[in-house]
Amino acid sequence: MQLSLRLSLLALPLIHMAAAHQNMHQIWVNGVTPGYEKCIRRAPSNSPVTDVTSAALTCNVNGNAVPFTDVDVCAAAAGDEIVVQWDISSHPSPITHFLFGPVSDAKTATGVGQWFKIAETDYENGKWPNEVMAANEGKHSFRLPAKLQSGDYILRSEMLALHGSQSLGGAQFYIACAQLKISGAATASCAPKISLPGAYKAADANIYIPNFYNGFQPANYTAPGGPVATCT
Template sequence: MKSVSLALGLAALASQASAHYIFEQFNHGGTLYPVYQYIRQNTNNNSPVTDLKSTDLRCNVGGLTGNATQTLTVAAGDSFTFKSDIAVYHDGPLSMYMAQVPSGTTAAEFDGSGQVWFKILDLGPTFDASGTATWPLAQTYTSTIPASLPAGSYLLRIQQLGIHNPYPAGTPQFYISCAQLTVTGGGSGTPGPLVSIPGFITGTEPGYTVNIYTNFHNYTVPGPAVWSGASGGSAGGSAGTSAAAPNPPASSAAPTTPTVATTTHVAVSSPTSVTAVQKYGQCGGANWKGATTTGGIGK
């Protein structure tokens, strides 16, 4: 009986782990690179981070440094894409941040400490004439390395904030990954405002505490304002071609203009498809693999 109970317990844990998502692949220049080649691998599977005071908010659990991760060379102005293992299905905004690596430190060594992070993208909900919200839920998210970004090494951080369980009974969930980049051909821009992680969200922001099922007609993504030098981004679209070689050369691809631009706190991007999830969202459970139909949100 003990062995049966243990097996059932392990199966339950496995089903819970598979019920979330993780950004595990990076696409640049039309090449979809292998899992975790340029993205720091975390140690909590695809589970979220919920502690606002934890350094795990930077690059996920186990991702404080990335010595096992390669660093990709990209040009300022290049587009890029993050891809998750399954499509994002928890309602909430998506943001991207960058942090320049200090002189004398490699991207793999940098732990993201200090007031060094700046935001380059916010994707929030859109509201139709009736006030119904549509969230940017997708498996791929594309943005652009700001053209005026100074050359150097950077951490590039993607964050999806699941606010599908009303606060305070439900704690918002951060799904996070960091890529390691060396940016060439940059400009003389001054990124900002700069924030520290943790500390960039206190837990009192309306975008963090909002109940998205009651009188929900507007939304502001929590965190700092998007840097004015950023170029926006979009959700959805093709993930590109998988890479065959583990050590690709640096790309010289020409800059690509994103299909939808958003540089304000309330994003105007619309995903190419929208997933339908039951009210409050399913979070865990055997065989849950994300929403499988299209339609309105929160119905």
């Protein structure tokens, strides 16, 4: 085999890995989008976060470098449908969404602290969410809780690529944050809440999965972050 061909074949896995890295680029609120990468704290690269103790676990690398004066705050209302669009990935991944807030100004909120989960999709009907999204232009939809206190929030979208989870520290967190101003009730409370960073541990059973390619049952999998919160 010629040397150039051998080198090309060796490079194929690396090309595949790079192509599977991803970012979130766009959101829609009730079918209306503010535009490409509007209201989103843009990550500096499409590389994953793997250190669950890092502040980057909240809103990706540099995602806490407030104020984000150049990032708009999108209007939404409690109960609205949200659509997020991610780069297409071949890596098996659940997708979860969290809110941080309410705060007085989303542009100055670091996101380090208390979050609550508002939506989760795991392995369903024989497919991971990334597979379903790949057939839908990378899009995924969910709804904001019907009861939320009015105010600014950070919306956190997380896709956890599990192809490397058989190694401790190998799971890949792809994270994006959007800034929202949500109209809702004068008072509302959502629980449970979790601390990010802090709630995730590298050895958690849904992050470190030694048997992922040897006996793992995906139908029994539940993404990190605890249960979806109840808002009253």
